[in-house]
Amino acid sequence: MTSTSEHREDEHDPFGEFDRSQGAGAVRDPYPRFAELRRRSPVHQGTLSSVTGFVLDIPSMGLYGIKPEHPPYVAFSHAAVERVYREAATFSSKTPESMGMELVMGHTILNMDDPEHRAYRGLVQQAFSRNALARWQYELVRPVIDRHIDAFVRRGSADLVGELAFSFPLEIIAALLGLPEADLDTFHRLAVELLLIVTDIERGLAASQKLGEYLGVIVAERRRQASDDIISVLAHAELDGQRLSDDEIVAFLRLLLPAGAETTYRSSSNLLFGLLSDRAQWEAIVADRNLIPQAIEEGLRWEPPLTMTSRTCAQDTVLEGVPIPAGSEVAPCIGAANHDDTRWEDPDRFDIMRPQRPHLAFAFGPHMCLGLHLARLETASLLHALLDRIPDMRLDPEAEDVHITGLVFRAPARLPVVFST
Ligand code: HEM
Numbered sequence: 001m002t003s004t005s006e007h008r009e010d011e012h013d014p015f016g017e018f019d020r021s022q023g024a025g026a027v028r029d030p031y032p033r034f035a036e037l038r039r040r041s042p043v044h045q046g047t048l049s050s051v052t053g054f055v056l057d058i059p060s061m062g063l064y065g066i067k068p069e070h071p072p073y074v075a076f077s078h079a080a081v082e083r084v085y086r087e088a089a090t091f092s093s094k095t096p097e098s099m100g101m102e103l104v105m106g107h108t109i110l111n112m113d114d115p116e117h118r119a120y121r122g123l124v125q126q127a128f129s130r131n132a133l134a135r136w137q138y139e140l141v142r143p144v145i146d147r148h149i150d151a152f153v154r155r156g157s158a159d160l161v162g163e164l165a166f167s168f169p170l171e172i173i174a175a176l177l178g179l180p181e182a183d184l185d186t187f188h189r190l191a192v193e194l195l196l197i198v199t200d201i202e203r204g205l206a207a208s209q210k211l212g213e214y215l216g217v218i219v220a221e222r223r224r225q226a227s228d229d230i231i232s233v234l235a236h237a238e239l240d241g242q243r244l245s246d247d248e249i250v251a252f253l254r255l256l257l258p259a260g261a262e263t264t265y266r267s268s269s270n271l272l273f274g275l276l277s278d279r280a281q282w283e284a285i286v287a288d289r290n291l292i293p294q295a296i297e298e299g300l301r302w303e304p305p306l307t308m309t310s311r312t313c314a315q316d317t318v319l320e321g322v323p324i325p326a327g328s329e330v331a332p333c334i335g336a337a338n339h340d341d342t343r344w345e346d347p348d349r350f351d352i353m354r355p356q357r358p359h360l361a362f363a364f365g366p367h368m369c370l371g372l373h374l375a376r377l378e379t380a381s382l383l384h385a386l387l388d389r390i391p392d393m394r395l396d397p398e399a400e401d402v403h404i405t406g407l408v409f410r411a412p413a414r415l416p417v418v419f420s421t
Contacts, residue, residue, distance in 0.1 A: 014192045014203075021199045023407030027054045030307070030407055031348050034076060034336035042077035042320035048308050048331055054407050072329040073322070074308075078360070080320045081337035084311055084330055085364035088113060091311035091330055093367060103201075104194045104208035106251030110259075110367065117366060123244055124252055127233040130373040136176065137377055144171045145385045153389060153421070157396065160415040161269050169264035169378055173256060176374075178229030179218070187211075191257035208254065215250045256371075263305045264375045266411035267361070268382050270404055271299030273412050274350035276395045281352050285383065286391045295352040296379050300338075301359035302350045307335030308408050309363065334360045335410075393419035 019025070033052050037044055044051045051074055075081045084091045092113050095102055102111050109120055126132070145168055152158035170188050171181075179187065190207045197204030218231060223246075226232040234249045244252075275282045275295065285291045313328045324330060337360045339347040344357065362369035369375070386393065395402060396416035404412050 014189055014196055017199065018192050018195055019406065019409070019413075021196070022409040023054060024405045024409075024411075024413065026405075027407040028403060028405055030054060030335065031339050034333065034339060035341065035348075038076040038336055038340065041322065042080045043073055043075050043322040043324075045071050045073055045322075047072050048074050048333060048407065052407070070325050070328040072331065073319070073324055074331045074333055075319060076333050076336040077320060078337040078340035078343050081332040081334065081360055082364055083319065084332040085360070085367070088117075088366050090314055090317050092314040093117070093311060095310075095312065104197045104204045105254040106208075106212075106247060108251045108255040109370070110255060114366065119239065119242060120244075120248070121366070121370070122239045123237045123242065124234060125370055126237050127230045128370050128374060132233075133373055133377055136172075137381060140175050141172055141378055141381045142385060144168055144175065145382055146389075149385060149389055156421045157416065157418045160272055160417055161265075161412055162414060165265045165269040165272070165382075165415070167265070168382070169268075169375075170257065170261035172374075172378060173260045176230045177218075177253065177256070178222075178227055178231055183214075187257060188261070191261060194254065195258050195262070211254055211257075212250050215253045216246060219246050219249050219253075260371050260374065262409060264371075264378055266305030266409060267300055267303075267375065268379050269411045269415060270303035270305065271296060271379065271383075272386075272415055273402070273404060274299055274302060275352075276393070276415070276417065278350065279394065281350070282394075284352065286387055289384070289387065291352060292380055292383050293376075294356055295383070296376055297356060297359065298350060298352045298354065299379075300361035301344070302338070302348075303404055303410060304334050304338055304359070304361035305411060306361075306409055308333050332360075332363075334363070390417075390419045393417045 023030075030052060033054075037051060049055060075084050093111055094113055095111050102108070109117065109124065112120055145164070148164045148168055152163055158164070167184075167188065170191070171184060174181070174184055174187055190211050193203050193207035194211065195204070196207070219235060222229070222232045222235045226236055231249070231253070234244055234252065237244060275285065281295070285295055308331050311330045311332065313324050313326050313330055315326045317324050317326075319330070338344075341347050344354070362372045362375075394417060396418045399414075399416040402412055402415060404410050
């Protein structure tokens with residue numbers, strides 16, 4: 001996805017670079033390989049890249065000067081992945097401070113175990129409850145989406161990824177945080193550059209510092225004078241006499257920009273691709289909007305935007321028959337778990353009518369996605385807006401080879417559609 005970087009003086013394209021590091025353009029459909037591996041064993045020794053054979057442009061932990069003492073493992077079956085997420089005392093979220101995302105985001109909720117995680121989550125989740133978000137749906141979410149549609153609705157054609165899905169989730173988070181609109185492009189770029197720590201440490205660290213300085217000033221302002229936004233809620237949240245420090249809030253905000261934007265843009269693009277690739281399913285939701293919630297869940301099951309996360313084994317254990325020593329990294333493969341054929345019939349098929357069973361796109365257990373209500377609300381608003389305004393849209397028949405791509409983060413690079421005006 002390169003659209004916003006084309007007219008910049010700095011030719012560096014963090015969006016394209018990040019996509020490539022995640023296998024975009026190189027990995028088209030990892031699901032048959034996941035299925036084959038899962039049939040052989042629910043858990044394999046190696047990294048996602050080494051066991052699947054898909055070569056990724058992501059350096060190993062050696063990049064950070066850390067040589068793992070034990071070999072890593074990947075969990076492929078639904079039962080194994082669910083257990084890794086559920087048993088947080090055995091499968092720890094802590095990573096060394098000198099490593100990976102902690103290096104650029106600071107100490108975030110993603111890297112905490114209990115009791116620290118429970119206390120921290122209790123404080124920040126006040127801002128993300130379904131009730132807290134409901135009021136934003138009409139005031140904020142729908143207007144952001146409508147603004148994008150206004151820009152192309154009279155043209156009769158559009159790229160739904162580049163012109164809509166790519167930027168609306170970030171704009172919504174920025175508005176929820178009360179960040180100035182003029183800074184949006186810079187934010188989006190810095191949020192993705194943070195993630196580039198996996199390929200370009202210097203750039204990742206520079207982005208982290210710039211974001212930290214900027215956000216620190218806003219947090220201090222909101223401490224002095226609360227406003228109607230999430231940063232104010234965080235600055236004044238209190239639980240059992242505990243409050244968040246400035247560093248804790250800034251680390252959370254650094255996480256929120258990529259966590260909320262990269263995922264939701266991809267999941268809504270994947271869902272639109274699924275619906276538009278099978279006209280009957282698009283027509284079904286045109287005829288009956290009550291199908292929207294199950295269409296969203298099926299999209300998340302079928303093509304989760306993030307196919308893998310990571311844990312570290314805190315004690316020796318046996319996972320689905322495979323012994324794993326303490327200290328080993330264990331990667332729950334959400335993509336493989338969501339396509340487990342012992343749980344879903346014909347799992348590689350996108351079918352909004354299939355019997356609904358909980359999927360793992362938002363993970364599970366104590367770290368289950370904090371933004372899931374927001375993600376669902378944003379995606380439902382997106383579908384309602386498109387169904388209200390351009391229900392006859394279809395994939396451009398002239399566009400060649402539109403498809404979802406990537407190994408860890410997945411999305412279509414573009415989604416060209418045509419419609420009547
Ligand atoms: C479809 C969209 C989304 C997907 C698929 C998704 C997926 C995930 C997953 C898999 C995790 C667990 C990570 C782990 O345990 O290692 C997670 C955690 C998290 N997500 Fe999301 N996410 C989405 C949208 C959002 C949004 C919109 C926000 C906020 C604006 C958000 C904020 C968070 C936060 C703060 C955590 C950390 C929770 C914790 O560690 O307790 N996510 N998400």
